[in-house]
Amino acid sequence: MSFKKISFAFIGVIVASLLVFSFCKPHNNGEGDIDKNQKAILKNIRRILSLRHFQPKEFNDQYSEKVFDNYLERIDPYKRYLTQSDYDQMIKNRTKMDDDIENLNTTFYNASIDTLQTRIKYIQDHFSSLLDTPFDFNKQDHFILDEEQYSYPKNTQELLAKWKEILKYSTLGEISSIMEEQEKKKEKNDSTYTQKSFTEIEKEAREKVKEDYQDFFRRFLQRDKKDWFSSYVNSYTELFDPHTTYFSPKSKEDFDFGISGKLEGIGAMIQDVKGYPTIKEIVIGSPSWKQGDLEAGDKILKVAQKGKEPVSVVGMKLDDAIRLIRGKKGTTVLLTVEKEDGSNKEIPIVRDIIEYDASYAKSAIIVDDHNTKYGLINLPEFYFNPNDPSDRNAATDFEKELLALKSENIKGIIIDLRNNGGGSLATVVDIVGMFIEKGPVVQVKTQAGNERVLRDVDSSIDWDGPVVVLVNEFSASASEILAAALQDYDRAVIIGSKQTFGKGTVQSFYPVNVFGNTDDLGAIKLTIQKFYRINGGSTQLEGVSSDIVLPNKFLYTDVGERDYDNALGFDKIDPARYEKWDQKIKMKKIKEKSAERIKESPNFKLLDDNAKWFDELKDRKSISLNFEEYQKSKKEQEAKAEHFDSIFKNYKNGLEIESPDYEKVLVKNDSVLAEKRKVWHENIVQDIQLEEAVHVLQDLNE
CATH class of the missing domain: 2.30.42.10 (PDZ domain)
Incomplete structure (x- = not known):
């Protein structure tokens, strides 16, 4: 499956017409230089994929069909723009996508974008007339959410009907919002409040929807063929695996900012x-x-x-x-x-x-009800500067925080890797080395089957006390390496989701002009290796299983690498030679005590109920367009959401949170940092999972 989210902002309709667009011939708008670069990109991408990907594929008709389907999914995922006649013309190229990249033929690509833009322009020209008359919200209509039920409109008349339904849904949502705002003003005795009839509110809602979609279509049509080309190229690349991605020069610049902060x-x-x-x-x-x-x-x-x-x-x-x-x-x-x-x-x-310091490691001192201190290090990602290896990185910053906490006589460390999507493999090796004597940290295997062990070669240990690692379903890649290594060494207790994301592959960037082109053609993030735990297992698909599972929002929802259609498979290799930590964790006892606390906790029970409700919501197939039914359903959902929100709004874990000593000095002279830490500390005292992490540290110290 693909992680698509229903977006009801990307919609609109058209007046009834029997006009049918044929599949457009590509326009020639003096784009010779662009086309030249496109051909160079296709040529080099194909060579890089064939020569350097961990698991190369054959470029044949079967591959071509999947590329075609993937491309159509990218340009019209909800079948709201193209008609069946457009699709019937395009599908003639379904077994030729492999030939196109081989022959550097961009005719189909250019024609497909011309057709898409022509359709969008047509919708833009006509959708507003569908908002000129009131909708009937007394009918028993439904807006379909189940993507399995989506199909291309047979003609423009059906296309208009589909967009009219979408606009009706958008208007219904706007009516509800206006009514809510009216009610709030009335309750507050706001001087701007005026009583409005449903007819007046419905008209106001249609005008707002019309304004929103006019702006949406303007922005949509700003995308030219150069902008769409990345989607086309990635229709090829992501068939190799979900993490092999082409980046235009602009998107590569944005990626570098994200990874370096x-x-x-x-x-x-x-x-x-x-x-x-x-x-x-x-x-x-x-x-x-x-x-x-x-x-x-x-x-x-x-x-x-x-x-x-x-x-x-x-x-x-x-x-x-x-x-x-x-x-x-x-x-x-x-x-x-x-x-x-x-x-x-x-x-x-x-x-x-x-x-962007939200990406950087930060720490706090946690004081429990026995006045015992514990250290918390939050690591949002394994950052590094790809353009300057001497710049700060996750490992150097982590060690700084760890040593600062150690100097304050803490009795245990919590490493928070929740929502950490990964980053630099080298920084993981360095961080694991802070908790073990020298030894293997992770194993990697290349396309050729060669295996290599990445080791910590420094025998010094920064912290030899108890460790808990907090993870969730979005702890991925490098996060999984760290959690797996500490688990294999029996060096830490892993607590959180049933399993982590399950990304066990290694990527590297290659400039697309690697074969000698002078222009900047962007870069490809290419899967070149798989990594394995030191026990020989892989985190690919399976992730890292927590020693202690804590209820959370996604407990009953499938999230992770295993939900991608083109993910590489799970396998094993021989274990590396390593010695486990000599201070053995009494895991059975730790699990039993934690299970008892979770069972007795009303807040964890609420979290479990919330997870079940969330799982039910994602399986909804449709939403009523009848006003009364829509409002009833919405109020029920809001009431339930408010019920579960009380977990976070009203809950306090009773822990005392403070900055480490070195940071207290900084906070006194930096009001910005002081405010950021205040917000973070307030979040910590509302974190029920973190509270259980502290309890586990207490058990480890017994």
């Missing part, structure tokens, strides 16, 4: 609002924040580099506008903005390095 720019979050790049949020401590004039809500009209003419960014693709604003540290960008009062202002901002 650093970016050169002004430090503002920007969104597209009706064609205007608009400030959503100023990053605290950033150049924009320090300069002081840029505010949330400001519309950026022009961008100028120092000494150059300004460039209008109104109507520009947001991605392109953002790249005009980004730039090297120390350089100045001049923004012309429209303030919310309508006035214009020029704002010069000197760019700097923006650190």
